[in-house]
Amino acid sequence: MAEKITPRSVDYSQWYIDIVLNAKLADYSPVKGCMVIRPRGYAIWERLQAELDRRFKATGHQNAYFPMLIPMSFLKKEAEHVEGFSPELAVVTHGGGEKLEEPLVIRPTSETIIWSKYRDWIQSWRDLPLLYNQWANVVRWEKRTRLFLRTAEFLWQEGHTAHETKEEAVKETETMLEVYRAFAEEYLCLPVVAGRKSDAEKFAGAVATYSIEAMMQDKKALQAGTSHFLGQNFAKAFDVQYQTRDGGLDYVWATSWGVSTRLLGAIIMTHSDDKGLVLPPSLASEEVVVVPIFKTDNKAAVLEYAGKVVDALKADGRRVVFDTDDSSSPGWKFAEWEMRGVPIRIEAGPKDAANGTVVMVRRDTGEKTFVKVDEAPAKARETLAAMQKDLLEKARAFQDANTKDVADRDELVSFFGKEKGKLDADGELHEGTAEAPGGFARGLWCGGRDCEAKLKADMKVTIRNLPFGRQDGCDGACCLCGAPAKHRAIFARSY
Amino acid sequence: MAEKITPRSVDYSQWYIDIVLNAKLADYSPVKGCMVIRPRGYAIWERLQAELDRRFKATGHQNAYFPMLIPMSFLKKEAEHVEGFSPELAVVTHGGGEKLEEPLVIRPTSETIIWSKYRDWIQSWRDLPLLYNQWANVVRWEKRTRLFLRTAEFLWQEGHTAHETKEEAVKETETMLEVYRAFAEEYLCLPVVAGRKSDAEKFAGAVATYSIEAMMQDKKALQAGTSHFLGQNFAKAFDVQYQTRDGGLDYVWATSWGVSTRLLGAIIMTHSDDKGLVLPPSLASEEVVVVPIFKTDNKAAVLEYAGKVVDALKADGRRVVFDTDDSSSPGWKFAEWEMRGVPIRIEAGPKDAANGTVVMVRRDTGEKTFVKVDEAPAKARETLAAMQKDLLEKARAFQDANTKDVADRDELVSFFGKEKGKLDADGELHEGTAEAPGGFARGLWCGGRDCEAKLKADMKVTIRNLPFGRQDGCDGACCLCGAPAKHRAIFARSY
Numbered sequence: 006m007a008e009k010i011t012p013r014s015v016d017y018s019q020w021y022i023d024i025v026l027n028a029k030l031a032d033y034s035p036v037k038g039c040m041v042i043r044p045r046g047y048a049i050w051e052r053l054q055a056e057l058d059r060r061f062k063a064t065g066h067q068n069a070y071f072p073m074l075i076p077m078s079f080l081k082k083e084a085e086h087v088e089g090f091s092p093e094l095a096v097v098t099h100g101g102g103e104k105l106e107e108p109l110v111i112r113p114t115s116e117t118i119i120w121s122k123y124r125d126w127i128q129s130w131r132d133l134p135l136l137y138n139q140w141a142n143v144v145r146w147e148k149r150t151r152l153f154l155r156t157a158e159f160l161w162q163e164g165h166t167a168h169e170t171k172e173e174a175v176k177e178t179e180t181m182l183e184v185y186r187a188f189a190e191e192y193l194c195l196p197v198v199a200g201r202k203s204d205a206e207k208f209a210g211a212v213a214t215y216s217i218e219a220m221m222q223d224k225k226a227l228q229a230g231t232s233h234f235l236g237q238n239f240a241k242a243f244d245v246q247y248q249t250r251d252g253g254l255d256y257v258w259a260t261s262w263g264v265s266t267r268l269l270g271a272i273i274m275t276h277s278d279d280k281g282l283v284l285p286p287s288l289a290s291e292e293v294v295v296v297p298i299f300k301t302d303n304k305a306a307v308l309e310y311a312g313k314v315v316d317a318l319k320a321d322g323r324r325v326v327f328d329t330d331d332s333s334s335p336g337w338k339f340a341e342w343e344m345r346g347v348p349i350r351i352e353a354g355p356k357d358a359a360n361g362t363v364v365m366v367r368r369d370t371g372e373k374t375f376v377k378v379d380e381a382p383a384k385a386r387e388t389l390a391a392m393q394k395d396l397l398e399k400a401r402a403f404q405d406a407n408t409k410d411v412a413d414r415d416e417l418v419s420f421f422g423k424e425k426g427k428l429d430a431d432g433e434l435h436e437g438t439a440e441a442p443g444g445f446a447r448g449l450w451c452g453g454r455d456c457e458a459k460l461k462a463d464m465k466v467t468i469r470n471l472p473f474g475r476q477d478g479c480d481g482a483c484c485l486c487g488a489p490a491k492h493r494a495i496f497a498r499s500y
Numbered sequence: 501m502a503e504k505i506t507p508r509s510v511d512y513s514q515w516y517i518d519i520v521l522n523a524k525l526a527d528y529s530p531v532k533g534c535m536v537i538r539p540r541g542y543a544i545w546e547r548l549q550a551e552l553d554r555r556f557k558a559t560g561h562q563n564a565y566f567p568m569l570i571p572m573s574f575l576k577k578e579a580e581h582v583e584g585f586s587p588e589l590a591v592v593t594h595g596g597g598e599k600l601e602e603p604l605v606i607r608p609t610s611e612t613i614i615w616s617k618y619r620d621w622i623q624s625w626r627d628l629p630l631l632y633n634q635w636a637n638v639v640r641w642e643k644r645t646r647l648f649l650r651t652a653e654f655l656w657q658e659g660h661t662a663h664e665t666k667e668e669a670v671k672e673t674e675t676m677l678e679v680y681r682a683f684a685e686e687y688l689c690l691p692v693v694a695g696r697k698s699d700a701e702k703f704a705g706a707v708a709t710y711s712i713e714a715m716m717q718d719k720k721a722l723q724a725g726t727s728h729f730l731g732q733n734f735a736k737a738f739d740v741q742y743q744t745r746d747g748g749l750d751y752v753w754a755t756s757w758g759v760s761t762r763l764l765g766a767i768i769m770t771h772s773d774d775k776g777l778v779l780p781p782s783l784a785s786e787e788v789v790v791v792p793i794f795k796t797d798n799k800a801a802v803l804e805y806a807g808k809v810v811d812a813l814k815a816d817g818r819r820v821v822f823d824t825d826d827s828s829s830p831g832w833k834f835a836e837w838e839m840r841g842v843p844i845r846i847e848a849g850p851k852d853a854a855n856g857t858v859v860m861v862r863r864d865t866g867e868k869t870f871v872k873v874d875e876a877p878a879k880a881r882e883t884l885a886a887m888q889k890d891l892l893e894k895a896r897a898f899q900d901a902n903t904k905d906v907a908d909r910d911e912l913v914s915f916f917g918k919e920k921g922k923l924d925a926d927g928e929l930h931e932g933t934a935e936a937p938g939g940f941a942r943g944l945w946c947g948g949r950d951c952e953a954k955l956k957a958d959m960k961v962t963i964r965n966l967p968f969g970r971q972d973g974c975d976g977a978c979c980l981c982g983a984p985a986k987h988r989a990i991f992a993r994s995y
Contacts (some may be wrong), residue, residue, distance in 0.1 A: 036567055039567035041617055042564060051563060069536070069538055069542050070536070071537075072536065073637055073653055092596060093596060094595070095569070097591060098592075100591070100641040111592070146597075158568055
């Protein structure tokens with residue numbers, strides 16, 4: 006048997022860690038808070054990265070690479086930026102055996118180093134826009150870490166664009182959030198709510214931050230991507246002016262946007278079950294595993310039969326693994342491949358060979374079908390497409406079922422069930438998923454920072470974002486304090 | 501006109517830097533010794549990376565990602581390793597606003613952190629081999645840096661494999677050097693000499709290092725890739741033992757191997773000329789530039805004609821850029837695209853439209869051909885294939901012409917022309933290429949460390965490697981000291 010995974014109903018957090026470790030997606034590092042991404046986890050990141058990179062290039066972006074080490078003084082040039090990132094910095098004080106004249110920080114994000122170069126590269130409106138992205142590692146010193154979800158070092162991409170006008174920069178901010186939304190839903194099967202962050206939750210140095218928010222199976226929110234309109238803040242901090250079309254001088258407008266290896270945590274937590282990992286077929290390096298079922302006397306015949314199925318699937322473009330190992334039983338193999346999240350299992354034994362069939366088992370639903378051997382490739386293709394669609398729909402149905410409009414504080418308190426649950430320091434409810442209270446509460450909000458801060462302090466619930474397309478008709482009362490409302494917000498506990 | 505590039509005959513080093521900066525491949529960083537890789541440079545790295553990654557996977561390797569921060573104590577576990585890397589370390593002493601209990605180093609290479617994890621993952625021979633690679637940034641604090649060739653932070657890949665037997669690990673070391681050799685020659689058009697490093701020049705912690713060495717146009721060698729047989733050194737340092745097939749316990753055998761962004765420097769220096777960058781077609785994001793030549797009265801007709809050529813090339817699978825900008829002259833554009841290294845330029849003006857022809861110009865040779873418009877796609881394909889082949893052959897002919905067998909010290913001194921040249925501190929000869937003395941001297945060597953050290957001190961010439969396939973018949977006298985020889989070596993000045 007594969008190693009045991011703690012059921013979600015017993016301990017949701019442990020279930021998650023069990024999957025990450027047992028499916029060999031990631032492991033702990035000797036340095037506290039850092040993470041090793043193992044080949045099976047990295048293969049998912051590579052597929053995700055390739056598709057996202059394709060979408061960036063399709064929207065006119067180019068990749069570049071900026072240095073990881075940033076002079077401490079650069080961070081200080083933008084007041085909010087340094088305030089936001091100071092507590093999380095890793096600082097290099099010595100290099101080549103000598104104490105450095107000025108300490109360097111390992112990038113927690115690259116606005117400052119990038120804008121220091123944009124100053125050299127931008128003179129005129131003819132040099133604009135710059136639409137650059139980089140794939141890189143960053144370090145943010147975190148006290149409480151969890152594999153993929155929050156680690157001191159993580160991998161991400163960060164886009165940094167420079168524009169002539171405010172309108173163009175705002176449009177870019179929106180475009181990239183939409184790239185993330187479409188990517189999350191189409192490729193990762195993660196339904197998300199797109200919207201604007203409250204000022205308290207926006208990026209340090211941004212004028213406005215947009216986000217996409219997903220819902221995990223424990224009904225907590227996970228911020229899956231952000232896109233920031235930076236106004237002229239960094240251009241002013243680094244004195245990046247350009248000659249305008251009418252011969253004047255103006256500061257350049259900026260955006261930045263990013264997603265990280267945290268998305269792997271979101272994917273795992275959204276789709277997986279008590280048997281292990283469930284992956285959208287788009288992300289699976291192995292779409293189909295073929296398990297031949299044989300004894301010593303029929304081994305050769307079964308392997309030949311199953312091998313032909315493997316060949317036919319490969320010829321049809323499938324990524325296939327053929328598990329011919331004879332040191333473990335079929336039952337052990339089934340459990341192992343389920344734990345690893347291979348979307349389709351095909352079983353082929355002597356009876357199947359006699360009947361000209363195979364058994365096809367779908368990872369997400371467990372649905373078992375007898376398929377004529379000639380039809381296996383077409384059926385596999387169909388099943389993978391259905392699974393990609395169904396995983397999104399299932400997650401969307403879960404999100405919808407756990408999203409509630411709330412009118413006042415009582416409804417909100419009751420929805421998040423503070424009284425009911427055994428909340429630990431993380432605001433987690435270890436009773437499990439189905440029974441855990443909470444989700445996305447949708448309610449009116451006055452826009453007050455105090456009101457928002459009090460909610461967080463009282464219940465560990467925050468405003469996730471102000472969803473786009475739902476900001477009309479906000480003329481009621483704030484569901485937190487009763488004052489006149491300005492926005493409609495999504496409230497949730499979050500990762 | 502495009503910005504001026506210093507001719508090679510005037511100043512070879514400046515010529516190189518001019519190309520890197522003017523072709524916008526890289527730029528200096530505010531942090532001394534670091535480098536910004538600009539989109540045009542990064543696009544070359546991406547193509548190189550994709551192809552090399554494909555070759556790694558075809559030889560059974562998987563990608564993973566290990567943390568960048570390594571406890572200082574880990575480095576000290578392997579005596580030679582820490583001795584070799586100590587002078588180059590960047591050290592993190594503070595994180596999250598606090599002084600760390602133990603300083604962390606930014607990886608200069610990842611053997612130590614990886615073998616600390618291999619200890620957790622390897623119990624039995626059944627767990628072997630592990631064939632892992634990672635694409636990452638590393639930091640080695642360097643005093644004298646040069647864009648791409650030697651920078652404090654650089655990008656690279658590092659393979660780290662674990663094996664049951666010595667034979668298997670040695671074979672892996674050889675296999676990966678051969679992957680590098682084939683890749684360098686077939687894809688980068690860099691002819692190389694493969695061989696074993698002398699003990700003085702091997703990797704800190706290796707039993708043996710193999711390298712591929714290329715020759716630049718100034719006749720200096722550039723180490724383009726290395727593959728290390730690490731024996732059981734790291735397994736012993738991190739106590740990685742496995743249960744053998746016969747039930748015993750033994751230490752695991754290791755290899756590591758890597759190439760870096762330094763390869764971009766090698767590509768630039770091998771193929772480029774006084775007009776700018778010359779790129780192997782394999783590495784060019786833009787294989788063909790189409791420049792329409794028009795005046796106001798024929799602009800529409802010429803653009804239509806040239807546009808059809810662009811479409812036909814794209815339909816044939818070419819990566820094409822169509823330069824329709826009308827703010828600069830054709831002459832300026834020609835110079836600019838030559839500087840950027842686009843392999844083929846196609847010119848189409850009103851006369852061409854009338855004749856049903858285009859002009860095709862090949863970047864490396866400058867050869868100009870009139871081509872019937874219908875034949876342009878086939879001719880472009882053919883020309884690119886020829887260029888890929890010819891660049892390698894040209895570079896190989898240059899290397900052959902500047903490789904000489906030397907019998908004794910007088911011949912060696914005369915070959916490297918110490919007396920003749922104006923050697924600066926770097927051992928560079930600023931008279932330029934054609935006249936500069938040196939190259940690869942091939943001679944017998946006694947194997948003595950002192951002999952090797954004296955040569956380096958006297959002439960800045962080092963043993964590049966002991967070339968494979970040329971170690972028979974070494975029974976003469978060492979060309980340095982006259983003692984009985986053991987090896988045949990390649991001597992050169994190097995980057």
